[in-house]
Amino acid sequence: MPATPTFRTTTRHMLKESKTYASQTLMGGLSGFESPIGLDRRDRLSALKSGDIGFVHSWDINTSVDGPGTRMTVFMSGCPLRCQYCQNPDTWKMRDGKPVYLDAMIKKVDRYKDLFKATHGGITFSGGESMMQPAFVSRVFHAAKEMGVHTCLDTSGFLNTNYTDEMLEDIDLCLLDVKSGDEETYHKVTGGTLQPTIDFGQRLAKAGKKIWVRFVLVPGLTDSEENVENVAKICESFGDAVEHIDVLGFHQLGRPKWHELRIPYPLENQKGPNAATRERVANQFKDHGFTVY
Numbered sequence: 001m002p003a004t005p006t007f008r009t010t011t012r013h014m015l016k017e018s019k020t021y022a023s024q025t026l027m028g029g030l031s032g033f034e035s036p037i038g039l040d041r042r043d044r045l046s047a048l049k050s051g052d053i054g055f056v057h058s059w060d061i062n063t064s065v066d067g068p069g070t071r072m073t074v075f076m077s078g079c080p081l082r083c084q085y086c087q088n089p090d091t092w093k094m095r096d097g098k099p100v101y102l103d104a105m106i107k108k109v110d111r112y113k114d115l116f117k118a119t120h121g122g123i124t125f126s127g128g129e130s131m132m133q134p135a136f137v138s139r140v141f142h143a144a145k146e147m148g149v150h151t152c153l154d155t156s157g158f159l160n161t162n163y164t165d166e167m168l169e170d171i172d173l174c175l176l177d178v179k180s181g182d183e184e185t186y187h188k189v190t191g192g193t194l195q196p197t198i199d200f201g202q203r204l205a206k207a208g209k210k211i212w213v214r215f216v217l218v219p220g221l222t223d224s225e226e227n228v229e230n231v232a233k234i235c236e237s238f239g240d241a242v243e244h245i246d247v248l249g250f251h252q253l254g255r256p257k258w259h260e261l262r263i264p265y266p267l268e269n270q271k272g273p274n275a276a277t278r279e280r281v282a283n284q285f286k287d288h289g290f291t292v293y
């Protein structure tokens with residue numbers, strides 16, 4: 001079952017941990033989407049590859065959470081990483097999402113386009129991992145751009161090679177998770193490899209796209225001075241593309257989902273960073289010339 005917006009706490013939402021997220025959201029779940037339930041498995045795979053359908057966990061309308069202005073955020077199902085601090089393990093498996101027609105998604109963007117334009121908002125694809133279904137996401141983005149709607153991709157960048165340069169053209173902004181500054185720590189935190197994130201950020205920069213970097217601060221896991229310095233150096237390699245860095249303090253809002261899904265939770269007793277650590281990390285990024293939120 002899709003979570004309600006109140007509990008939609010992907011890493012991005014740690015950014016808003018001190019705000020009342022529930023009061024900023026409308027809709028939620030998968031209301032308003034017709035599902036292609038008649039397709040057999042082979043047809044579904046073919047439609048997934050072409051982007052005629054996408055597997056979606058849920059969607060909502062929010063303000064100032066997933067990019068500028070009022071936005072429609074679509075949480076895609078499926079993620080290849082297994083971050084220790086994941087707030088939404090219920091999005092990990094693509095098959096747990098609901099197939100949604102491309103046309104239905106584009107119609108939804110069209111319905112809200114005046115609101116997006118009036119608030120300088122737009123559509124954000126998040127997850128799970130938004131780059132796991134590149135055809136669907138990029139086709140919706142292309143339609144959105146034709147309507148004059150701002151587009152934002154929220155991603156770890158781990159699936160860099162899933163995106164062609166042509167697909168990049170319809171992205172206005174990327175919320176890019178740089179989860180650690182070296183391969184060893186990155187693997188420990190996520191189970192994956194760091195280099196694709198660096199490659200994706202550099203491709204975005206080269207294509208003239210804007211990046212908001214997000215870095216989750218977990219005491220004893222990602223907070224060492226050396227790791228933060230390495231993250232800062234990676235951000236420097238993106239040049240002027242980086243508009244700011246969000247330092248997101250770890251919290252335990254996702255713990256009930258791990259329990260509910262009966263997945264062993266590695267950060268069961270983990271505390272969030274204290275004020276001194278937050279300040280030190282923010283200052284490290286500022287010393288590299290970055291704006292930090």
Ligand code: SF4
Nearest residue numbers: 079081082083086128
């Ligand atoms: S990248 Fe995947 S595993 Fe990591 S926090 Fe996001 S959804 Fe969870």
